[in-house]
Amino acid sequence: MMLDPRSYRHPPSGTLRPDTGGRPVPDAPEHPTGRPEDPTGGHRPGPPAPPRSTGRARVGLAMLGPAVVVSVAYVDPGNFATNMTAGSRYGPLLLWVTALAGLVAIFVQYLACKVGVATGKDLPELCREHTPRPVAYGLWVQAELVAMATDLAEFVGGAVALRLLFGIPLLPAAVLVAALSLLLLAVAPEGRRRFETVTALLLLVLVLGFLYQSVRAGSWRGALTGMRPELAGTQSLLLATGIIGATVMPHVIYLQSFLGKLPGATSLAGKRSALRAHRTSLVAALGLAGLVNAGMLTLASATLHRSGSHGEGLEDFHDGLRLALGPGAALAFALALLASGLASAGVGTFAGQVIMRGFLHRQVPLLVRRLLTMAPPLAVLATGVAPTRALVFSQIVLSFGIPLALAPLLWFTARRSLMGPLVNRGVTTGCAVAVCAAVSVLNIVLVGQAVSG
Numbered sequence: 477m478m479l480d481p482r483s484y485r486h487p488p489s490g491t492l493r494p495d496t497g498g499r500p501v502p503d504a505p506e507h508p509t510g511r512p513e514d515p516t517g518g519h520r521p522g523p524p525a526p527p528r529s530t531g532r533a534r535v536g537l538a539m540l541g542p543a544v545v546v547s548v549a550y551v552d553p554g555n556f557a558t559n560m561t562a563g564s565r566y567g568p569l570l571l572w573v574t575a576l577a578g579l580v581a582i583f584v585q586y587l588a589c590k591v592g593v594a595t596g597k598d599l600p601e602l603c604r605e606h607t608p609r610p611v612a613y614g615l616w617v618q619a620e621l622v623a624m625a626t627d628l629a630e631f632v633g634g635a636v637a638l639r640l641l642f643g644i645p646l647l648p649a650a651v652l653v654a655a656l657s658l659l660l661l662a663v664a665p666e667g668r669r670r671f672e673t674v675t676a677l678l679l680l681v682l683v684l685g686f687l688y689q690s691v692r693a694g695s696w697r698g699a700l701t702g703m704r705p706e707l708a709g710t711q712s713l714l715l716a717t718g719i720i721g722a723t724v725m726p727h728v729i730y731l732q733s734f735l736g737k738l739p740g741a742t743s744l745a746g747k748r749s750a751l752r753a754h755r756t757s758l759v760a761a762l763g764l765a766g767l768v769n770a771g772m773l774t775l776a777s778a779t780l781h782r783s784g785s786h787g788e789g790l791e792d793f794h795d796g797l798r799l800a801l802g803p804g805a806a807l808a809f810a811l812a813l814l815a816s817g818l819a820s821a822g823v824g825t826f827a828g829q830v831i832m833r834g835f836l837h838r839q840v841p842l843l844v845r846r847l848l849t850m851a852p853p854l855a856v857l858a859t860g861v862a863p864t865r866a867l868v869f870s871q872i873v874l875s876f877g878i879p880l881a882l883a884p885l886l887w888f889t890a891r892r893s894l895m896g897p898l899v900n901r902g903v904t905t906g907c908a909v910a911v912c913a914a915v916s917v918l919n920i921v922l923v924g925q926a927v928s929g
């Protein structure tokens with residue numbers, strides 16, 4: 477039995493009470509006199525309650541796993557391509573864009589988490605229940621297309637990494653990545669913990685790979701000059717558009733809303749406590765992902781840009797790093813790319829399960845679903861298309877899915893009838909509208925540029 481959204485044990489279970497510092501405790505049965513019954517039968521005193529800080533730390537650690545799972549989507553092979561291209565062409569100039577994209581990601585994922593905490597339902601479920609059936613089916617179809625486009629990006633990145641490491645041809649390597657991603661999900665037969673652990677280990681490989689390369693290159697020296705907002709003409713604007721537009725991943729918006737769900741009986745104080753813990757975990761995990769993205773850009777700036785090697789693809793970046801820093805750095809890059817492709821492919825498959833179950837209220841065997849969703853991406857690669865062009869194609873498809881995920885999220889989080897006391901404040905709604913409009917416009921510009929060549 478592989479990972480199934482129905483078996484994903486949402487932390488925390490039971491009601492979160494303020495007198496336990498946010499620590500999850502089971503609901504005590506009601507006594508006939510109206511007083512809670514002592515679960516021990518009154519024969520022995522229970523253990524003393526832990527300090528508030530201990531309870532909060534425990535809840536925070538429980539929320540860190542889902543945040544790590546989501547953060548993988550923000551360091552996928554598409555991010556490798558855009559950040560390395562930006563650094564190789566313009567040096568640290570667009571570092572501020574990477575930082576801005578990271579802040580947008582944290583904000584959007586927080587809203588997705590908030591809707592799950594407040595309503596006890598994920599975004600696909602809410603779309604099915606609160607939109608007309610044709611609209612819900614349309615949203616489901618586009619979400620499935622987004623999942624396939626995500627698979628394409630992950631397969632390309634993982635396949636290129638295997639070709640760099642072992643010389644495996646692109647298409648067989650992509651099939652191997654798909655099989656390995658299924659194996660990743662198979663290690664979690666009883667819930668989320670093993671899946672989160674394996675995902676975190678792959679993320680650690682990625683982080684250590686870029687840390688090693690950054691130390692070798694001394695890439696952070698002088699990088700802060702890139703935090704001054706400025707551009708260098710139309711091409712840099714288009715690349716900045718690509719960095720921001722490709723940051724908000726539609727499939728992890730749906731996934732985060734699922735990971736944020738709490739039991740329906742959770743008290744308001746418990747929901748607020750859980751939401752605070754989710755927010756802290758998202759800032760930590762996505763902040764780390766943001767540093768990795770910044771590391772990609774500054775690494776390319778310190779090596780490829782300074783040497784005048786302005787590569788256009790993942791293999792060019794690998795060769796440029798080998799020439800500039802030696803075979804050790806090239807190996808670290810390939811391993812980080814492989815870890816990124818495998819981890820993000822596993823997360824994408826899990827998100828696809830959440831999407832189908834939420835929109836259709838149906839579940840299909842994971843192997844069947846995986847075969848169906850990976851067939852179109854593998855067919856695209858079988859045509860012999862260049863890896864970089866395949867990545868661009870996947871980003872175009874993803875760009876259409878972003879506003880179709882953000883708009884329902886904004887609508888639901890602004891409705892008091894659904895969110896109750898956790899409804900968005902006016903300032904939050906205003907920021908959400910601005911983000912939704914900006915990301916949508918940027919993606920339209922990106923698509924227009926891609927179509928026009």
